[in-house]
Amino acid sequence: MTGKPRASAARLSLAVLLLTGVAACGDPQEYTVPSKACDRVVSKDELGALLPSGAELSDEPWVSDNSFSCQIYVDGLTQLAFTEHSGQRKFDVSADAKSGRLGGFDQLRASDVSDNAVVSHTRSVVMAPCPKAGRNYILDLELPNAEGDHSDDIERFVRSYLPTGLAAMGC
Template identity: 30%
Template sequence: MGAAKWAVPLLLLAVLLAGGWVLVRGDSEVYAVPQKLCEVPVTPSALQPLLPPGEKLEVDEIDTENPLDAPILLCRVHVDDETVMALNVRAFSSPSPDLMEKFRAARSAYGIANPHEDSIDGEYAIVDAGGSLVETACPGRGGEAVLEINVKDFSVQGDSGEGRERMKNFTEDFMNSAREVYC
């Protein structure tokens, strides 16, 4: 009988706390998570964990040419006028002989502070919570052509296993869509 006496007040407290959490969270994240980033379809549930809360999300694509061995997509994501993510896709006539060596030669260009070797959808990848680098076959561009995809998440602080998984999930989703768009 004593437990029943506290059931209603505890239930009321839980409802009030949950409602307050929704109000606080709702005020801090007003923008809708896009279904495309610079014409490349993305799964909002894969993108959302990488984005910080805010009121306004904007996506800018930097104009590029589409020849082989050149950038084909340079895309920036801004939340409340702050750049939070960069997506770069380049096409090459053949894969890098050693992607890790290429990364090490220009480490700061890729936004990966703590490189972990991994596999994304069967492709060799370099990943940390704040970025990823992967090459994937693109036969529609001829011969051994590949897309090099680099994702940089500027809103991430530090590295963690959870953060790497979020980056890996988004990179896989983006890579599969980019192949459909550009190959």
């Protein structure tokens, strides 16, 4: 009679192993964080810190004379969006953000990325001089579907991306 419980335990162990293997095979493949977003060089580490897990990553750029926008999607949902402008008049980013003229911010604070920058849990706006193209450069970045405080990750991404954005916009 001792053979039957051992056989049952062996079958149960085999069934658990098989089910675990099937479940692992059924998990969606994780995308690879790229070193470019909308054909702009980005830090893979800094970009990856802003994006949720998922199976598919895609991006969509939009370009005009003085503007560039990039939408990054994970599994079809916008997870990161940034817009750049050159040739902009100078204004106080913090004052305009606090007044609501720049839209909504959650837990707004000054950012040390630039002398004229703010960051919140899911958004950042940075203004930097753009002497070659004239006037100023603006980078407006948002995580439209994120929850929680991502301000430190946003600042790291913006800090690493700013030289690329400035150069691409002729600054």
